[in-house]
Amino acid sequence: MIERIASTGVGVALAVTTALLLTGCSSEESKGSGKIEGAGQGASEPAPSHSTDHRRVSTAGFDLPKDVTVAVEADTTGEKAKDAVLEGHAKTLMGRLEYLTGRDPKSPAIDRYVDDTARPPLVDQAEQADARNETVTGTFRYYQRKVTSVRKDIAQVTYCEDQSKAFSRNVGTGKVKKTEPSAQDYIQYTEALQKTGGSWRVLASKSERGAAACQ
Incomplete structure (x- = not known):
């Protein structure tokens, strides 16, 4: 598990200031509640994917260590x-990791995939890691991604993250903080997205470690 911000996966604990954008906006394609709600309990073993499609999204084009x-x-x-939403959402996941691992405040990834209103907590996360001279290492797995609401350029997505093989690493010494797998390695998210300039961007995100649905 990453010893950074306990309540979030890649360090994203965004203020849910835009949740009202989705309230009452059920899609022609799906009928979601339109509410940003995170929940969860986890598991001590790697969580199985209950995806409709178990193929992996290409991560090419992102600058990761x-x-x-x-x-x-x-x-x-x-x-x-x-x-289309799921494809765009995958890029927001990659973009946020690129920003956090690159620790570049002027990273184009954060501009492209995270809305201004949602950005401060992510920047704060990177600054906290910098203060400890830490970054991340290992494997991040995202699964059970579901679009619960979509209408034109606004969507809501829920998904799970497995951090059981992701750890904090000291930038100077290279020492990795290995931890034993636990329920806290599994996080469930609910996020609001908006399509702007051809890219889906994160407007708001709510998360909680340990979701029964992610086991």
């Missing part, structure tokens, strides 16, 4: 609108 691996389940549904 060689010791960081990202596995994003495709989770495609066969519905054009939902699958």
Whole structure:
């Protein structure tokens, strides 16, 4: 597990200031509640994927350290609108990890994939890691990605993250803080996204470690 911000996976604990954008906006493709709600309990063993599609999304095109691996389940549904959201959402996951591992405040990834209103906590996360001279290493796995609401350029997505093989690493010494697998390695998220300039961006995110649905 990553010893950074306990309540979040890749360090994203975004203020849910834009949740009202989704309230009452059920899609022609899906009928979601339109509410940003995270929940969860976890497991001590790697969580199985209950995806409709178990293929992995390509992570090419993102600048990540060689010791960081990202596995994003495709989770495609066969519905054009939902699958477009899932494709864009996968890029937001990669973009946020690129920013956090690169520790570059001017990273184009954060500009492209995270809305201004959602950005401060992510920046704060990176600054805290810098203060401890830490980064991350290992494998991040994202699965059970579901589009619960989509209408035009606004969508809501829920998903799970497995951090059981991801750890904190000291930048100077290279020492890795290995931890034993536990329920806290599994996180469930609910996020609001908006398509802007051709890319889906994170508007708000809520998470909680340990979700029964992620086991």
